[in-house]
Amino acid sequence: MITNIISWVCIAVILFTTTSLLIDSKDKQRSLFIFAIQYLAAFWLTLLHWPLGMASVKLVAGWMALTILGATFRNLPPQVTSAKNMRSQPFVVFIIFLLVITAAPTIENSIPGLGLPVIIGSLLLIGIGFLQLSFTSEIDRILFALLSLLSGFETLYAAIEGSVLVAGLLSLITLGIALTGAYLLTILNPQEEETA
């Protein structure tokens, strides 16, 4: 019962964090903090299907990715990190939420045992990841979108695949996306590199 309640709280956390990341990502450090909370919620949903050790790998890899990005953002001048606010997006998030809520029972029927919280949480992450990808051409926002999408996919895939190798490779990909993003952000700002 408590597990179920916590799972639904995680859904609320994911909805809140993804929406706030979509609406305002001007302050990068704040965005990273919100993303870290989102990883925590995704970790709980993963924990419903994976043992603690394996689920922790996902959480640690996600937080490490955020640390890499945090260190990169810290070294970037304000004009690179400033992003446009997307205040008109809550409506689209609401539409996605409705779609997810509608589709979740059908998925639950076709893949029994996943659990509604896992389906809703992961589809929200995937859906809003896609939404962000379609709205932006800025590297930092694209990175957030890819990490969000990947996090949602990992949560869903954890319910159907329990391989340690897959968990390891997916964590490696999460870190790889963060490192690649950090590299791209750095070379777009060569002056900073010279002064460092």
Next chain:
Amino acid sequence: MNAPLLWIFTPIIAGGLLAFVNNNRISTNISGLTAALLALIAFFIPIDKALLLGAFSFKLSSSMQLFGRNFIITSNDAHFLTILYGITALWIFGSAVVGKARRLSSLGLSFIALLVASIAVEPFLYAALTIEIAVLIAIPMLASTNNPPGRGTIRFVIFQTLAMPFILFSGWLLAGVEASPSDLALTSQAMLMLSLGLAFLLAIFPLYSWMPLLAEETSPYIFGFILWALPTVTTIFVLGFLDRYSWLRNSTQFTEILYISGILMVVTGGLWAAFQSNLARIMAYASIVETGLSLLAIGLIPNQSTNIVFMLIIPRALSIATWSFSLSMLKEKYGDLTHSSMQGSARNFPLASAGVILANFSAAGLPLLAGFPPRLALWEGLAQSSLFSTFWLGLGLFGLMISAIRTLAIMVITEEGIPWKWRESLNQLILLGLSIILLFFMGIFPQAIFYPLLSALPGMFIHLGQ
């Protein structure tokens, strides 16, 4: 010792260590020699057979376990490894001549090793994960302070990343389809997921927009390396799907999807190429056509026409290598590769210009060049099933032919009185000369290359090409 450790983990570690070597020459030599050595070992040393070296007995076992999953490289894969590492070695040595050695020597080796891992990993669907890691490793090769990342680089990362979830999910659904083949809903879901995954992975129409964009943004030589290695291995991955799932192999819908995608890629790639005024973009569109040809061949009759897919591998590698090598030299001298900058380039760089033009003609299937024999075989196969498709294939190749003729015209047009000069260095002349000779050799004596290839490569699969 085991084969995966030798052909996957050794080059990954070597590539990682070489990233810390500052001397370009040393790094290129070590990396190139490592790749060449791995190709030679794949060719000469049998896998899973004991070898007696004096008093010592040595056996290279085929499998390695990692976190409960297997990496398997059998003797049937050895020929493909020879081709893969052999061409990589040539590419790495060539990079020293065009001055692009720094990144290719270290990251290129790791990139290829990860692609090999995608062929070796069991269950084979996990290949999507290793391919994604390879793509992420490719980014530092493609983007640098001199070639800042643009829309092409970003789209490349996004599209390749999106391929992975679709393929992994499709694998899970395919296993369900195998268990209950009569479940039509599950079958269509699996096919949809797989089609989307492959569309992102192989840059199938209309998801290839990153290719011409990336061609403009990055070094043609590095781009050529990616254009050769990634589609070659992913095509083998697609064949793996068909080989593994008999219902997929016999599904007319899936083969029709591949067939139509192939036609669309050939036609759009060829026609777009005809209207381009940037030589790097033409190379990208030619590569799209090449992938389209492979899909057409797979979609034609999956059980039989895979030989054509294998026949396309070496000419593709050779023409892209010659093309990208020549373009890299021209870009170095002229700054960009637009038609306006390239006017009269044949007078100053005759062999590099010839390399671009001949590689373009080879991609268009001009007789006597390397690309002609596989295209002829494909055309023949298509003509037996549909004359309509034959027309579309002809139209796509005609587009490439137009682009080659336009490039030829641009390169030789110049003011009167400008003398012909060889501005290429001796090493560049030797490499270009050899690659041009090979383009003709493969076109005139195709059986010398294709016969050993066709007798060895189908062994990688249990059902296809047998």
